Amino acid sequence: MLGKVVRDIKTLRIQGASRIALLSLATLEGEAKRIKAKRCEEFYRKLFAAGKKLATARPTEPATRNAIASVLTALKRERCASVSAMRARAIELCGAMRDFLKRMQKDLIISAARKLPRKATILTHCHSNTVVGALLKAKEMGKEYSVICTETRPLYQGLKTARELSRGGIRTTLIVDSAAGYFMKHVDLVVVGADAICANGDVVNKIGTRMIAAVAKEMNVNFFVISACYKYDPLTELGYAEPIEERPKSEVARALRGVEIRNPAFDVTPATHITAVLTEEGEAKPKEVKRIFRRKFDIEKSVLQKLTEKQN
Numbered sequence: 500m501l502g503k504v505v506r507d508i509k510t511l512r513i514q515g516a517s518r519i520a521l522l523s524l525a526t527l528e529g530e531a532k533r534i535k536a537k538r539c540e541e542f543y544r545k546l547f548a549a550g551k552k553l554a555t556a557r558p559t560e561p562a563t564r565n566a567i568a569s570v571l572t573a574l575k576r577e578r579c580a581s582v583s584a585m586r587a588r589a590i591e592l593c594g595a596m597r598d599f600l601k602r603m604q605k606d607l608i609i610s611a612a613r614k615l616p617r618k619a620t621i622l623t624h625c626h627s628n629t630v631v632g633a634l635l636k637a638k639e640m641g642k643e644y645s646v647i648c649t650e651t652r653p654l655y656q657g658l659k660t661a662r663e664l665s666r667g668g669i670r671t672t673l674i675v676d677s678a679a680g681y682f683m684k685h686v687d688l689v690v691v692g693a694d695a696i697c698a699n700g701d702v703v704n705k706i707g708t709r710m711i712a713a714v715a716k717e718m719n720v721n722f723f724v725i726s727a728c729y730k731y732d733p734l735t736e737l738g739y740a741e742p743i744e745e746r747p748k749s750e751v752a753r754a755l756r757g758v759e760i761r762n763p764a765f766d767v768t769p770a771t772h773i774t775a776v777l778t779e780e781g782e783a784k785p786k787e788v789k790r791i792f793r794r795k796f797d798i799e800k801s802v803l804q805k806l807t808e809k810q811n
């Protein structure tokens with residue numbers, strides 16, 4: 500189960516930061532039920548190792564790291580008298596964290612849908628479960644959109660977005676990534692998801708987001724990120740740069756003799772290019788997400804660091 504889930508996350512069968520976090524918690528809960536241990540320390544160590552595999556399956560996923568680190572921080576502080584008590588508590592904590600994230604995501608979708616204008620042409624990039632959810636909810640509220648989706652090379656997640664929006668009755672146009680600048684003059688606002696929000700307010704999202712943000716800024720088009728606070732990465736406060744996943748070269752092209760192929764999965768959009776982050780608590784400046792996160796999450800930085808650090 501753990502191995503299959505890690506593979507599914509790595510190969511993008513499971514895609515989008517929020518879904519990855521929820522599935523990782525469900526998997527950790529499954530591990531908590533299965534782990535064999537004689538002592539509490541041994542149980543915790545094994546659960547931590549499982550959590551680490553999930554948290555590092557894709558390196559640019561603070562949502563998953565935060566969710567798992569919260570559970571492990573709480574468990575570490577408990578004085579469990581036996582392995583069975585610790586197991587029961589771990590299961591309970593995973594379930595509670597899942598409910599917490601789901602509630603936040605639900606609130607976010609409603610709050611973002613309310614914030615979006617009544618009528619607009621919107622450009623989006625990649626596939627974000629949150630963005631699709633918010634656009635479909637806004638349609639339900641009677642709002643009217645035409646959405647331009649980039650195909651999102653190299654893995655074409657934009658096709659998934661286009662399919663889901665069009666099935667939901669939204670007028671949808673698919674374009675190649677490099678046409679985003681060409682179409683920007685017809686766009687009222689850009690809306691994207693996020694994989695990570697940094698302490699300085701910069702946002703990490705699918706490769707290409709930064710280029711779209713730069714064109715939007717140049718042409719005075721508002722650029723919104725829709726994200727719950729759990730995408731905030733507290734390690735960026737300590738000077739860590741958000742790691743950027745480099746994916747297999749074969750996703751870009753077949754090997755070309757003498758040519759180096761690079762395939763970063765994400766890029767960093769500066770806070771200065773972002774009009775606002777639409778969070779579960781309403782509109783926020785990118786730097787304010789940190790405050791919302793701090794109020795809701797209690798994570799020991801040492802747990803987060805250990806969970807993230809590479810094994811030799």
Ligand code: RUB
Nearest residue numbers: 514515516517627628629692693705
């Ligand atoms: C997906 C991506 C999404 C964010 C947000 O990249 O960049 O915008 O993960 O997703 P990939 P969500 O396809 O490489 O996972 O809103 O679903 O959390």
